[in-house]
Amino acid sequence: MSISAKSFALHAGLIAVLFALGFLLPTYHQGNLARIMVLATYAVGYNVLFGYTGLLSLGHAMFFAAGMYGLGLAMHLGGLPPIPAFIIGLIAAAALSTIVALLALRTIGVAFMIVTLMFSQAVFLTILYLGTYTGGDEGFVIAQSSRQILGYDLTHPLTRYMAALFVFSAALLITARMMQASFGQVLIGVRENEERTTMLGYDVFRHKLASVIISGTISGAAGATYALLFGYVGATFGSVQYSIFPLLWVLLGGAGTTIGPLVGAVFMFYLIDYSSGLTNAYMLIAGVVLVLLTLFARAGIVGEIRKRWVTWLP
Amino acid sequence: MMLLETKGLTRIYGGLTAVNNVDFALPQGEVHALIGPNGAGKSTFVGMVSGRIPESRGEVWFDGQNITHLPAHKRIQAGMAYTFQITAIYARLSLADNVALALRTRKRPLLLAALDRVGLADRADQITGDLSYGHQRLLEIAMGVAQAPRLLILDEPTQGLAESEIEGFNALIKGLAGETTILLIEHNMSVVMALAERITVLETGEILATGTPDEIHNNKVVQDAYLGSG
Numbered sequence: 365m366s367i368s369a370k371s372f373a374l375h376a377g378l379i380a381v382l383f384a385l386g387f388l389l390p391t392y393h394q395g396n397l398a399r400i401m402v403l404a405t406y407a408v409g410y411n412v413l414f415g416y417t418g419l420l421s422l423g424h425a426m427f428f429a430a431g432m433y434g435l436g437l438a439m440h441l442g443g444l445p446p447i448p449a450f451i452i453g454l455i456a457a458a459a460l461s462t463i464v465a466l467l468a469l470r471t472i473g474v475a476f477m478i479v480t481l482m483f484s485q486a487v488f489l490t491i492l493y494l495g496t497y498t499g500g501d502e503g504f505v506i507a508q509s510s511r512q513i514l515g516y517d518l519t520h521p522l523t524r525y526m527a528a529l530f531v532f533s534a535a536l537l538i539t540a541r542m543m544q545a546s547f548g549q550v551l552i553g554v555r556e557n558e559e560r561t562t563m564l565g566y567d568v569f570r571h572k573l574a575s576v577i578i579s580g581t582i583s584g585a586a587g588a589t590y591a592l593l594f595g596y597v598g599a600t601f602g603s604v605q606y607s608i609f610p611l612l613w614v615l616l617g618g619a620g621t622t623i624g625p626l627v628g629a630v631f632m633f634y635l636i637d638y639s640s641g642l643t644n645a646y647m648l649i650a651g652v653v654l655v656l657l658t659l660f661a662r663a664g665i666v667g668e669i670r671k672r673w674v675t676w677l678p
Numbered sequence: 679m680m681l682l683e684t685k686g687l688t689r690i691y692g693g694l695t696a697v698n699n700v701d702f703a704l705p706q707g708e709v710h711a712l713i714g715p716n717g718a719g720k721s722t723f724v725g726m727v728s729g730r731i732p733e734s735r736g737e738v739w740f741d742g743q744n745i746t747h748l749p750a751h752k753r754i755q756a757g758m759a760y761t762f763q764i765t766a767i768y769a770r771l772s773l774a775d776n777v778a779l780a781l782r783t784r785k786r787p788l789l790l791a792a793l794d795r796v797g798l799a800d801r802a803d804q805i806t807g808d809l810s811y812g813h814q815r816l817l818e819i820a821m822g823v824a825q826a827p828r829l830l831i832l833d834e835p836t837q838g839l840a841e842s843e844i845e846g847f848n849a850l851i852k853g854l855a856g857e858t859t860i861l862l863i864e865h866n867m868s869v870v871m872a873l874a875e876r877i878t879v880l881e882t883g884e885i886l887a888t889g890t891p892d893e894i895h896n897n898k899v900v901q902d903a904y905l906g907s908g
Contacts, residue, residue, distance in 0.1 A: 546782065553779050556768040563730065563766070564780055564825070565754030 368544055371622070371678035375540055378623060379533045386525045396637070398525040400629050401532040402590045403609070407617070407625030408535045409582030410610035415619035416543060417575040418555030422477045422607050423484030424583050426464070429491065429602035430457040431584025433498065436597035439506050441497060446513050450588050457584020458577060460487070465576035469569065481607070488602040503598025511592060524593045531589045532626070535582050540622045540678060542578070551575055552620075583610070616657060618664030622678045627665050680739075681706040681859045682727065682829055687736035689722050689883075696722040698883040699736070704829075709851065709860045711874035713867075713894075715904055719883040720863045721763055724831050727861070728760045729753045741828070759827035761818045763834050763863070769807035773798060773817055776806055780821035792824040793817075795850060811838045819847065823854065830854070833863045848872050871895075879904060 365373070385397060406428055413419050434456030438449035468479040491498045498504070511518040518524050542548045550571050553561040562568050591597045600606070609632075610625075617628025632650075639649035661668040670677040682704040689697040697719040704710050712720050725731035727738055729750030737746045745753055754760070768776050777792045778784050793799040796816040801809065806817060815838050822830055836844050844866070851860060851873050864870050870877060870891070877894045879886040881904065887897050894900055 546784070549775070549779060549784075552771070552775075553768060556770055557766060559730075560762075560766040560768065561779070562751050563728065563754060563760045563762070564821070565751050566779075567749075567751050 367676045367678075370676055371540060371544070374678065375536060375622065378626075379529070379536070382529050382532075383526075386522060386529065391521060394521055394525055396633065397630075398521075398528040398593065400633050401525075401528040401626070402586055402593060403633070404613070404626040404629040405532045405535045405589065406583050406586035407610045407613040407629050408532070408539055409579050409584075409586060411579075411614045411619065411621075411625045412539055412542075412551075412582065413575050413579035414611065415614055415621070415624070416548065416555060417551045417572060417579075419572065419575070420477050420611070421468075421480040421576075421579075422604075422611075423464070423480030423482070423487075424580070424610055425602050425604070425606035426484040426487035427457045427461055427580035427583035428587035428590075428606060429487060429599075430460045430580075431587030431589075432591045432597055432601055433491065433587075434584065435588035436504065436506060436591045437497065439510055439592075440504055440597070443510075446511065446518070446592055450585075450592065453588030453591075454581060454584055457587070458581045461577045461580025461584075462573075464580070465573050469572050469576065481604070484602070484607055485604070488599065488604075491599045491602050498599070499597070501599055503596060503600075506591060506595045506597065508595060511595060518593055519595065527593055528589065531585060535585065536622060536626075539582070543622065543678065547571070547574075555620075612654075614664070616654070616664055618667030618670070621664070621666040621670060624664055624666040631665065679706050679742075680704065681741055682861070683739040684723075684727065685737045685739070687723065687726055687738065688734045689719070689726055689731060690734045696883050697726065700880075700883075700885055702878065702885070704859060704861060706828075707856055707859055709855050709862065709873050709875050711862045711864055711870045711877045712880060713864065713870060713877060713904070714880035714886070717882075718880040720880055721833055722883075723880065724760070724833060724861060724863060728758055728831055730760070754825075757828035758831065759822040759825040759829070760831045761822045761833060761835060763837075765811070765814045765818055767806050767814055767818050767821070769805075769814075771806060772803050773806055773809075774802040776817060777821055777824050780824045792820055795823055796820040797846060812840055812843055815839055816843065816847075819850070823850065827858065829859045829861065831861045834865060835862070836864065836866050836869050844869060 410424050413421055431453040434453035435449045438444045438452040464483050468476055471479050492500050508519050516523050518527055550566050554568055554571055558568055613628035613632055614625050616631055618624030635650050635653055636646060640646035663671055680703045684700055684702045687697060687700045700723060714720055722731055726733045729748060737744055740756060773793055774789045777789050781788060781792055790799045790802055793802055796819055798816060806814060819835055836847055839847060874891055876890055878888045879894060879900050886903060887894060887900050
């Protein structure tokens with residue numbers, strides 16, 4: 365089997381397993397996994413920029429929030445149905461990521477991290493400042509009655525799970541396909557050696573720009589999906605914490621692997637879930653595990669598997 | 679016809695003039711060596727030609743077009759290829775992935791053919807960083823050649839190669855001669871004498887002499903400045 369056939373089989377198999385789990389899991393875990401898949405979609409978006417292009421952003425929460433508030437405000441204040449509102453969420457995230465990219469990509473390295481962090485803080489403070497519309501700190505709830513698509517009730521656990529799976533699968537397959545195409549290979553070239561890539565005749569700036577926009581838009585799609593499926597829009601999702609989460613998930617799962625973001629999100633979610641059942645000091649347990657992972661599995665879970673055993677992993 | 683011309687090309691770093699007012703012309707199809715002592719400005723000169731280093735003054739013309747204001751990647755797209763003095767390859771990718779980026783294709787037979795030109799086809803799936811320095815050097819040359827450039831700029835390509843590999847390199851360049859114009863920075867005089875049709879000697883950022891290998895070899899000024907009298 366060729367590598368691209370293997371990776372297709374891997375992704376199709378993963379989606380099939382997730383589909384089956386939707387019917388097999390008890391309600392509690394079904395709800396968890398729905399949430400995890402939406403967060404993993406966010407991580408998939410983050411991975412495009414960090415894992416594949418090698419640009420570390422500390423401000424991706426602004427793109428997640430752009431999608432979330434784009435959809436949320438369109439439904440809550442504009443009274444739009446979910447699909448047009450979702451498109452508005454995507455447009456908001458794409459527009460914001462374009463603007464941020466054009467400005468932030470003038471910097472590199474640590475400066476890029478700081479600039480993205482500052483932009484994200486500006487977006488976060490804007491959300492609080494415009495509290496009249498955004499609900500500020502408290503956020504707002506999207507009415508259950510409006511969260512319906514084509515007669516399907518997105519508040520129903522199984523429907524919600526399948527909707528989350530649909531969005532996650534789309535993000536996974538799009539990015540996997542992209543990374544096999546020459547565009548994705550050039551992104552890896554930018555990550556590995558920027559000057560060499562320029563001197564092979566590639567426009568590095570345009571590739572970085574496209575990467576930020578794709579990454580930001582997928583993150584926005586995750587934010588919009590989160591608001592739609594769980595019915596809540598709040599400023600927390602635009603805070604620094606939500607910029608750090610996708611970095612953690614991707615690092616844990618394996619930066620620059622297609623399924624690493626999901627693995628990292630599952631791992632982190634259940635690590636906190638189980639350790640909080642054991643003790644109040646659950647962050648201590650989570651912290652120790654994270655330290656151990658970074659010491660002994662520096663490429664992340666999937667990254668280590670690829671390095672040691674399954675070298676063809678996409 | 680001149681494929682490459684520079685007019686008054688100058689680069690000043692702070693108070694240091696690395697390349698001073700260089701007028702240079704390279705006819706289509708020629709293999710031209712650029713020699714000179716360390717610090718003569720050779721790498722800075724080809725850096726300005728390829729667009730890696732911005733010029734302080736002067737112009738670069740390629741194939742009848744003024745390309746002075748084109749960024750590096752557009753110059754490469756216009757038909758230049760550049761190999762770095764300090765090996766610049768994708769160390770964490772396989773050799774096949776390296777040449778795929780140079781060739782802009784993933785077709786396996788084409789990748790293997792490109793690697794075969796430097797004798798590395800059997801290592802296509804190894805990680806480049808695991809290769810010896812000489813092999814990395816050869817890969818970089820293969821990536822330059824794979825682009826089928828009109829002008830191939832090689833910055834000290836044989837540095838770190840074994841004698842047998844240098845012979846292979848000479849054969850490769852001779853195979854390209856005639857169709858590809860080559861600008862070669864080289865310290866190894868036997869390589870220069872074997873390959874170059876003409877030679878330019880740079881010293882302290884200025885052209886000291888230009889001519890055939892024989893002319894350069896017999897040039898009194900060059901002997902004093904660089905070659906020695908031996």
